Amino acid sequence: MDEPGFHARRRAELEQRAAARDGKLGLHGIKATEPLENREELRQQVSVPEARDESVAGSYQEVGYRPPATVVNADEIPGPKPVTGTVPTVEPLDRPHIRGMKPQLQMMTGVMLRYDTTVNNVWHGFAMIVTSDGGSDYSQRPQLALEWDATSGAIADRLANVHISELPRRDPSGGGKEEGVHSLRLDGQQIYTYYSVAGGQTFWRFKIEIPLGEREEEIFYSLNGGPECSFWVPAFDQEFRVMYHSCNGFSSGVDTDSFNGPDPLWRDVLRKHEEKPIHVMVGGGDQIYCDPLTREPEIAPWITETDVNVKIAAPLTDEMKLALDRFFFNWYCAWFRGGAFGVAVGKIPMLNMLDDHDMIDGFGSYPDDLQQSPVFSAIGAAGYKWFLLFQMFIVDEMDGTRPETAVGIAHVNTHPSKSLIIGGDGAFIPFPNHSFLSYLGPKMYILMIDWRGERRKDQLASKTTYERCERAVDALPAGVEHLVVLLGVPIAYPRMTAIETVLESKFNPMSLLAKAKIMPSAVNKFNAEAELKDDLADHPCAGDHKKERNWLMERFQHMATSKHIRISIMSGDVHATANSKFCSTKKVAPAKDPKYMLQIISSAIVNTPPPPAVIWLVTKLGQKRHKTLHYIDTDEELIPLFEEDTDGSKPKSNTVMGRRNYCMADYDTASDDLQFTLCVEKSQGSGTTKEYAIRAPPPRW
Structure with a gap:
């Protein structure tokens, strides 16, 4: 039997989308209704949900839907506005063809x-x-x-x-x-x-x-003839429209209901994609939070062991190995197929780099003896393996790890992933560094540097990795003007030197409070050091990483000058958005300054922002203009981007915004600027955003 052709199916789908955009249908074909005035009215009127309206073609009930935990204002309700009168029917296809998979597959994830x-x-x-x-x-x-x-x-x-x-x-x-x-x-x-x-x-x-x-x-x-979905590719001469995000999960102890769960900003992303196609979404780290691993029955006794020496010497049992794979498999399946994020991964191709929570909190920033212990190193290895498999679709045992097969030069690579750069050997895991250099248009590329595979307390990545990344950049074709460098942790961020010094002391207050059982959560689960210590040690601005960080900025400046490209840096990790610039100490117009580099921080799309006191502290520390790079005639400072809060009022900080967010990047063909637009949630859990734009000029020196 024949079925509707390509153009017939496209016509029906376009009509459905147009009806949704025009407010004739609600989000996903569900009728939109006005919000109730107050919570009491909500309690009185909520009853058994009505059955779906079968007159609306393509309508369905959302799996796992629950009412939002808070009632927000009408102008904060995502999606089209309600309309009065009869909901029109979208014209159905004659003899609609029900598409089902043949042969049948039992899916653990979507596509x-x-x-x-x-x-x-x-x-x-x-x-x-x-x-x-x-x-x-x-x-x-x-x-x-x-x-x-x-x-x-x-x-x-x-x-x-x-x-x-x-x-x-x-x-x-x-x-x-x-x-x-x-x-x-x-x-x-x-x-x-x-x-x-x-x-x-x-x-x-x-x-x-x-x-x-x-x-x-x-x-x-479609898969085996089943239901159709779609994604977009740009024209051959078009720059990609890119969405950046990080911290796509909740830390333990967060009241997720108060944020309306993980979906609000992902729904906003999907709305923007519907309005204007997004060609790729770049995950800057922590696409999944794997910290619940510590509660697995086979792992929990090791976590709760208070004697660090016993913990370091503990053997890795077969039961632990099984538990690690069981956890990562089930956790990934649940997270990558669920909610609005699960919809997005089937509509917008991913391009991801990992950070610590994709493995376990702080991995790489603890003392070597703990990192080398049988259990902890196995946790890191399992996290890295499942990151490669689930996020990059790479299996090293099958695809190979010989450096000559993966040099990041697409027409040279023989590895299945043509963007891959195999770097130095892992510090505590049996995997080499996996970095990537990908095309984002004739004038734009992205370099994603793996800062986790080789990380240790005194190293972010090896010289081997940096040199191989630089060789790949050197091979970029003529005409490339913008290079976005993705670093999971900000390379420019207010210094916490005084706090680091206090926490390094054996008499630091966090450890003393934990020992006195006044604040047991003040120390981490792994070696009883202050909880903040691994977070601070993670940052390139930390004392142990300062020399490497400054050297890397020199290399970025060399790349910008030698390749005549504008470098911009994208980071995440800190659960707030703050933006910095590097520039010449001399007065030079940004377009003519090869040292002019923006650092955009987009974090977090799901997780909770830091408390106001932390935002205040970061703002105060960020007021200082650092002279760290004056030896190469370079200034660095925070940019006062947030002159207006999301509600139009004057913010307490104009440099740091403690709200959930993500970032869009669009290439301006008229000016050759690369515009980064931070989309910041207006109010907690609303899923609607206010935009703040900043531009990286083309190289015109």
Whole structure:
């Protein structure tokens, strides 16, 4: 039996989207209603939810939906405004075709997308799924079908006035081909199988290559003939529209209901994507918070052991090994398929770099004897392995780790990931450094440096890694004007030297209070040192990292000058947004100053901001203009970007904003500026944002 063709399905989908945008439908096709006036009215009127309105094509009930914990103002309700009168019906397809997977797969995750890079105007990326072997039919390999308009809209324009019922239909028995529609059929590659008590769970990777055309295109895909979803690729001469985020989870002890959970800002991202396509979303670290691992029954006794020497000497048992894989597998499946973030990973290709919480809190910043201990090093190794698998779709045992196969030069790399740079060997884990250099348009690239794989108390990454990253940058083609460098932790941040000194002392107040059982949470779970100590040691501005940090800034300046590119730095980690600039100590216009570099901090998209006292302290410490880099004639300072608070009032700090946020980056073709727009949540849990923009000028020296 034939089914609606590509253009018929696209017409129906466009009408559905237009109805939603115009306020005729609510978010995801659900009717929108006005908020109730107060909490008492809410309590009186809430009853059993009404059944969905079947007259609305494509409507569905949201899985796991719960009412928000707080009632916000009407202007803070995300999505289209309600309308009065009858909700119109979107015209359905004649004989609507119900798409179901054949053969059937039992999915542990949805389809997840990852962008790699672009080579010779061909977009390279991956899709990955995880399936449960016991409930899946593997009579044929899972197949991903992709379709897009190969005529840059010419046929769609020609068919614009044709009624939807008369649009071409597809006959599967005839090969299913349609005029002007480019299609790919990709068989999944089995890259890993996790064996649990429930049986095998298999990871399937699909290598995607899409020639870029004269306009940006929406690429539609389906798995084994099942429901369709889509993502966007830019035109061959277009710069990518990029979304940056970090800290995509809650720390332990946070009242998540008071933030309306993890979804609000991700819903805002999806709304922006619907209005104007986002081509890639860059995770700057802590895409998942793995700290609940410490509560696993096999791991908890080691965590709660108070004698550090006993903890360091403890053997890694088989039960612990099983518990580590069990935790990471289940935790990743739950987080990457759930909520609005789970929707986003199937619509916007990811490009991620890890930070400590993707492994375990503070990994790499503890003393060597603890980091080298059998249990703690195994925790770090498991975290890194599952990061590579779930976020980068890489399995080192299969894909290889020979440095000559992964140099970050896309047309040279023979590794499946053409953007990968294999760096130095891990400090406490059996994995080398994995950094990446990816194309974001003819004039823009991103360098993501792995600051976790080789980290130790006195090292962020090795010279080997930095040199290989620099060689990859040296090979960038002519015409590149902007290089975004992603560093998981800010390289410019107010100094906490006095606090570091106090915490290094054996008489530091945090440890004394913990020993007296007045504030047991003042020390960490791993070696009873002050809880703040590993956070401070994590930062490049910490005393142990200062020399490396300053040397790295010198190398960035060398790259900017030698390649004639503007370098901008993107960071996360600190759960607040603050923006800095490096510039020449001499008065030079930013566009003519190769030392002019912005550092944008986008953090956190989910987690709680620091308390007001911390924001106040960071603001005060940030008022000092540091002379650390004066030996290379470089100033650094915070930028007073926040002259107005999200409600229009005057903020207490104009340099540090303690609200949840993410960042959009858009290339201005008129000026060649790269504009970073911080999208800051207006009020806690509202999911609506106020925008603050800052621009990095092109290199004009």
